[in-house]
Amino acid sequence: MTPSQGSPRNPTPDRSSDERPRLREVAEAAGVSVITASRCLSNPDRVSEKTRTRVLKVAAELGYIPNRVASGLVSSRTMVIGVVVPTIANPIHSVLLEAFNAQIETQGYRTLLATTSYDAAKEADAVRTLLAYKVDALALAGKVQSADAVRLLSVARVPVVEMFELHDAPVDLNVGLSNFDAGAALARYLLTRGRRAIAYITHSGIDDSRMAARFAGFQETAGAQPDVRLMEFTDSAPPGRLRESAISAILSRFPDVDAIVCSGHQAAVSAIRILTDQGIDIPGRIAVSGFGDSPASCWVRPSLTTVAYPMAEIGAAAGKMLLARLGGEPLPKTQVDLGFEIIERTST
Amino acid sequence: MTPSQGSPRNPTPDRSSDERPRLREVAEAAGVSVITASRCLSNPDRVSEKTRTRVLKVAAELGYIPNRVASGLVSSRTMVIGVVVPTIANPIHSVLLEAFNAQIETQGYRTLLATTSYDAAKEADAVRTLLAYKVDALALAGKVQSADAVRLLSVARVPVVEMFELHDAPVDLNVGLSNFDAGAALARYLLTRGRRAIAYITHSGIDDSRMAARFAGFQETAGAQPDVRLMEFTDSAPPGRLRESAISAILSRFPDVDAIVCSGHQAAVSAIRILTDQGIDIPGRIAVSGFGDSPASCWVRPSLTTVAYPMAEIGAAAGKMLLARLGGEPLPKTQVDLGFEIIERTST
């Protein structure tokens, strides 16, 4: 019983009880070649309307879902962008990530995530894995820390954007602000208001150049005033948290302290709570301020004076810059400063 | 000048100035076949130590990074898990995501992200795209909303976990808590404390079964008390935000209100601020409470009585369950209740 239509040279292999249709099944059902079916889905213009509608109809009926792994392999465009953040739980990063992701989703890209826990070795690892997935671009929160990661990124032929921190030697694109300047600005602000005995709380055990830059800027400005005493205190809690013991240490070792600056986000809000619970007058005896704004900063009483960062704008701008690069559009600037703003509230 | 070693049958194509070495180059440089090189990297046990060390050394020297797109295509294991959340910016989801991601990263899996903005149509779209990427598993925040998504998930041959909300007909795995019970528990709590005129604020324009379940539970319990008046107010702000107008509406249309419940996270904290700014006594005149705990809940004054959800535990448990499935281990239970807790503070 030879089929009168001629036996196909490439008979469909047996896929009984297998999952989803592939493009080939769609093409066969629509009576076109695989490539025509492919074009109907990705280059609709290059196909006559008649075949296009027929193929699309068949594809819908069969519940066809394209295999992006296969198309990624052959076209070397995966439509995936890798994102590296220290942690998602920190609101500053989740806001950044949300804005970035929303931006790239508009063009059909998806975010492949990797976290570093503020660890430079894990950062290099994250970059390596994301590159292994052949991401079309890469976005990183903060200046790239590890030399390995820098090396990997510079030989990789993908656009890279470092978000949040502006610095001198970006791998490629760079959008954010100068944490050094932010630190300096906050120092000036406190000095102008007469504060002279300043405790500055940083966090230990993490690779975070933003924190270091903030302190450097603060130190430089504060150090220029001869009558200012600046003491750095290190807390081992993760950024965003603060141990009561850190505050106790300050009060005992620096009794005439008149200002506390917290480098970690949210840490300043904790500091306000701890100090007010001890009956210490803010800002009468001690002014408190920090970096990074959040709803909690204005809810807390006294409300927090802080250096606000435009994280959502940074994420969106980073997404747009990458999309422009991926679309082959020229970029007017590869480094964009979105600045910061000191929000004066009642804690200083 | 014929090479004396014999011309290879598969000469390496010209890749001058091309990016990274492929497995083939590594194999050639190490003098083994491609498959042996492959095994050195993924099945080290099936290769003699001598060749293994040689190949690994060569791979490191050449800076070889495996192409996971190719290996995903051929092995149908991508080592990627798709995650669907309404939004990342909401802390409740970012904590969930962080814990989930940390869990799966321990086994080398990566998170491919998609957001829905609380839109059922976007949810189906998100699921479709993630399936197109051939994710090895899928995790979704909340009960799957759209029928399309349910259909896609049930024919897909991948493990699925619905996180956060427990319900009757999970697609596959399910870990979280009953938002219905949480609503009921909060109602009982408020009734026990004598509240009888309750305004309940929900958010409009979003597809969120959790919010609906909470209200249903609350309503059922409160409705059982004949002397209780429960009024639902709808705010068009996104969950987590709250317009002042919502509070004004309550005060004018429900003047003897003695309790306000906010369904959205953080919304209750906003409510406290708005009410205290208007000089209204909390909890003297009005008790305020909500769902979802956060640092802000204890920082605000009066501090917020709220139903706390163990989001980090849920994310971690969901990750572990998926990993077990992917590892072929049997799961004792496919539905896990992690419960909730009413944290009593000073706002009630």
Next chain:
DNA sequence: CTGTTAGCGCGTTCAA
């Protein structure tokens, strides 16, 4: 322990 053969599902490159 190592190699050979085959092909994952699709898009590129040509030609018709």
Next chain:
DNA sequence: TTGAACGCGCTAACAG
């Protein structure tokens, strides 16, 4: 506008 051939880079299945 449509199609045939080819191969992306890697691993599964078998053989040696």
